[in-house]
Amino acid sequence: MGGAMVAVIIGIIWFPLVFFSLGSAVGETNVPYDVTLEIRIGPYEPIYRMSAQSNSIYSFKPDQLDQLRMVYNNFKSSGTFINNYEAADVAAVKLSIDSGNIWGISPPDRKRMVAEINSTNPVQVRLDYKISHQTSKPEDTGIIRKGVAITLPAETEDRANLLKMLEGLPADPVLLQYLLPKFIKVTNRGTVEPVEELMLPQPDEKAASLRNITTNLNKTGEEEWWRIREECNDTNYELFLRDLPYQDCSNSIILYTFNDKVFPPTLEFISGGGIIGLYTTLVLVASRILRGFFSDQCGKIMFEDLPNVDRVLQLCLDIYLVREASEFALEEDLFAKLVFLFRSPETLIKWTRPKEELADDDEDEDPEDGAGGDH
Numbered sequence: 001m002g003g004a005m006v007a008v009i010i011g012i013i014w015f016p017l018v019f020f021s022l023g024s025a026v027g028e029t030n031v032p033y034d035v036t037l038e039i040r041i042g043p044y045e046p047i048y049r050m051s052a053q054s055n056s057i058y059s060f061k062p063d064q065l066d067q068l069r070m071v072y073n074n075f076k077s078s079g080t081f082i083n084n085y086e087a088a089d090v091a092a093v094k095l096s097i098d099s100g101n102i103w104g105i106s107p108p109d110r111k112r113m114v115a116e117i118n119s120t121n122p123v124q125v126r127l128d129y130k131i132s133h134q135t136s137k138p139e140d141t142g143i144i145r146k147g148v149a150i151t152l153p154a155e156t157e158d159r160a161n162l163l164k165m166l167e168g169l170p171a172d173p174v175l176l177q178y179l180l181p182k183f184i185k186v187t188n189r190g191t192v193e194p195v196e197e198l199m200l201p202q203p204d205e206k207a208a209s210l211r212n213i214t215t216n217l218n219k220t221g222e223e224e225w226w227r228i229r230e231e232c233n234d235t236n237y238e239l240f241l242r243d244l245p246y247q248d249c250s251n252s253i254i255l256y257t258f259n260d261k262v263f264p265p266t267l268e269f270i271s272g273g274g275i276i277g278l279y280t281t282l283v284l285v286a287s288r289i290l291r292g293f294f295s296d297q298c299g300k301i302m303f304e305d306l307p308n309v310d311r312v313l314q315l316c317l318d319i320y321l322v323r324e325a326s327e328f329a330l331e332e333d334l335f336a337k338l339v340f341l342f343r344s345p346e347t348l349i350k351w352t353r354p355k356e357e358l359a360d361d362d363e364d365e366d367p368e369d370g371a372g373g374d375h
């Protein structure tokens with residue numbers, strides 16, 4: 001029994017861990033159904049806005065995952081990261097390099113933007129990405145947003161190029177340094193994080209998770225739109241990105257998402273509170289039950305396994321008898337005697353000696369007889 005109890009306790013302690021680590025096995029693949037990217041310079045009309053829906057979000061096939069593994073063959077921590085996912089959990093998101101919208105900034109706003117870029121204040125550039133995926137919790141919409149912000153310092157070539165573009169002069173593309181997350185980890189807790197395991201931090205810390213992009217303003221007739229491009233001549237591109245499935249630097253922006261599996265709705269009631277919730281509940285319930293087994297025990301010890309209960313039984317029967325006979329005063333005395341027995345385990349021991357010992361015992365008077373009345 002002790003062994004079984006220990007097994008049960010170990011089982012209780014392990015269950016949440018096992019459940020959540022098997023979650024990746026019992027869960028369902030959960031690739032995003034929409035990925036939206038938006039870039040804005042300062043507070044003005046976004047310069048780039050593009051969405052990818054399911055038809056341009058590609059789940060990896062097993063051979064593509066093998067290709068990914070091959071690329072990171074010599075990099076242990078990258079391999080460990082990739083091994084957390086099955087092929088179908090990794091997705092490539094293909095976005096067009098041309099913004100999906102005509103740039104519709106109003107002329108006064110454009111003037112303000114030109115003035116701000118021409119000023120000596122730093123200008124902020126923000127990239128926001130929004131990832132929508134299925135969730136098993138009804139209260140969670142499954143839309144996750146995150147952003148990256150950089151500043152364009154004043155009096156740089158890029159600011160000058162930006163200014164030229166806005167005035168319609170020919171200009172080189174503007175470099176936006178470390179703005180685009182390339183690999184994104186989407187968890188089922190509703191967070192997204194740029195992955196840092198899949199690129200080397202060269203030549204900068206930030207190069208491990210973010211990519212340089214360039215942007216330029218294009219025009220046909222009166223219509224203007226922005227075009228962005230990933231910069232593809234650095235170490236990380238040469239070492240890894242070049243060989244990845246779907247990678248296509250010149251014609252599209254490719255992001256990769258690594259998606260946690262989602263628990264099926266039927267298991268949601270267990271996993272809803274997360275691993276901490278599950279632990280708390282289990283530990284509370286289990287400790288209640290375990291304590292329930294033992295906490296009453298000490299109160300019962302003196303009444304269990306008594307050697308000979310004939311006299312006590314006789315006392316109880318006598319109480320019934322006198323009640324039948326309406327001898328209530330006597331009943332009260334006898335009941336007081338019974339209560340006295342409960343209060344005094346020592347007397348109970350004397351009273352429940354085995355029959356053969358009773359004979360010796362009869363000589364010394366029962367101490368409670370004085371208090372309890374006749375018998």
Ligand SMILES: *[C@@H]1O[C@H](CO)[C@@H](O)[C@H](O)[C@H]1NC(C)=O
Nearest residue numbers: 114115117118119163164167
């Ligand atoms: C930028 O500022 C300088 C001096 O402050 C001014 O001479 C120039 O015309 C401005 N350029 C634009 C495009 O407004």
Ligand SMILES: *[C@@H]1O[C@H](CO)[C@@H](O)[C@H](O)[C@H]1NC(C)=O
Nearest residue numbers: 170171216217218219220227
């Ligand atoms: C957009 O602008 C770039 C650089 O200014 C130019 O090379 C390209 O041909 C333009 N594309 C279109 C469609 O106008």
Ligand SMILES: *[C@@H]1O[C@H](CO)[C@@H](O)[C@H](O)[C@H]1NC(C)=O
Nearest residue numbers: 177178202203207212231234
């Ligand atoms: C990003 O651009 C900066 C500035 O040109 C450059 O120093 C850096 O090496 C680039 N990083 C990558 C990964 O291309």
Ligand SMILES: *[C@@H]1O[C@H](CO)[C@@H](O)[C@H](O)[C@H]1NC(C)=O
Nearest residue numbers: 175203212231232233234235
């Ligand atoms: C990448 O190419 C651009 C333009 O071709 C160049 O300015 C930049 O220095 C190159 N970056 C690296 C890291 O070679």
